[in-house]
Amino acid sequence: MKSVVRIGLCVAALWGGAALAGDESYGGSGLNQGASTYHHEGLGSQTGLYVLLGGGTEGYTGANAPDLNIGFSYGATVGYKPTKMLGLEVGYNGGLTDIDRAGPGGAANGADIVRNAGQAAVTVGLTATALQPYLMGGIGIQNYNVRGLSPLFGYTDDTAGYVPAGVGLRYNIGHLLTADARVDYNFPFSQSFAPSGANGAWDGRYQALLQIGGTY
Known part of the structure; x- marks a missing residue:
């Protein structure tokens, strides 16, 4: 029938x-x-609204690298692709970091430093294919919350800005499922959470995320 x-x-x-x-x-x-x-119909899942959620790792560079261990990061992204090549997105990302000098147990019960951030970014595809490499850049604001005995090591709560820049690889599976892997470096400004007081371009943070979601 x-x-x-x-x-x-x-x-x-x-x-x-x-x-x-x-x-x-x-x-x-x-x-x-x-x-x-x-x-x-030919554009398929390569255009439209997309939602991503995932996790990965992050670490610090420059003067902050010796004292801060590589930690866990996580994020969520909501974006819109008006064309196959261009994407506009807003996202949340966070990170959990321990202070190396505090020893194996850290300075707190759990992460010594908890970071929460929000950012707006633009992605530009390098190819118009289902498996698409892309460039990413934007601007964000992040908050550092130091916990436990972390202040004894010179760390303080802080809110700072950053400029994310990175590369990624997005794969649209069918018409709904999207996998996104990206690596970005975050250039800090007005940053003062660490005892080093370092706020140079290379005293920032790198992040690698694998996110899964969909494009609708």
Whole structure:
């Protein structure tokens, strides 16, 4: 029964398209509409709203690298791709870090430093394919919360800005599932959470995330 209904709908659609194409009063708009529909379907899951969630790792560079261990990071991203090549997104990311000098147990019950951040970014694809490498850049703000005995090592709560820049690889599986792997470096500004007081371009943070979600 479903097959009969589908066949009937196809016949009706074809008949309607032929009637519109043959009617001079439409000026060929039926063909243009068909081409537009085909183009939209051809874009598939490479355009539209996307939502991603995942985790990975992060670490610090420059003057802050010796004292801060590599830790766990996590993130969530909501974005929109108006074209295959361009993406606009906002995201949340966080990180858990221990102070190396505090020893194996750290300075707190759990992470010594908890970082929470929000950012806005633009992605630019390097190819218009389902497996797409891309470049990413934007601006963000992050908050450092030091816990336990961390202040004894010179660390303090702080809110600072940063500029994320990185590369990624996105893969659209079918029309819904999207996998996204990215590595970015975050250039800090107005940063003063660490005892080093380092705020140079290379006294920042790197992050690697694998996120899974969908494009709709």
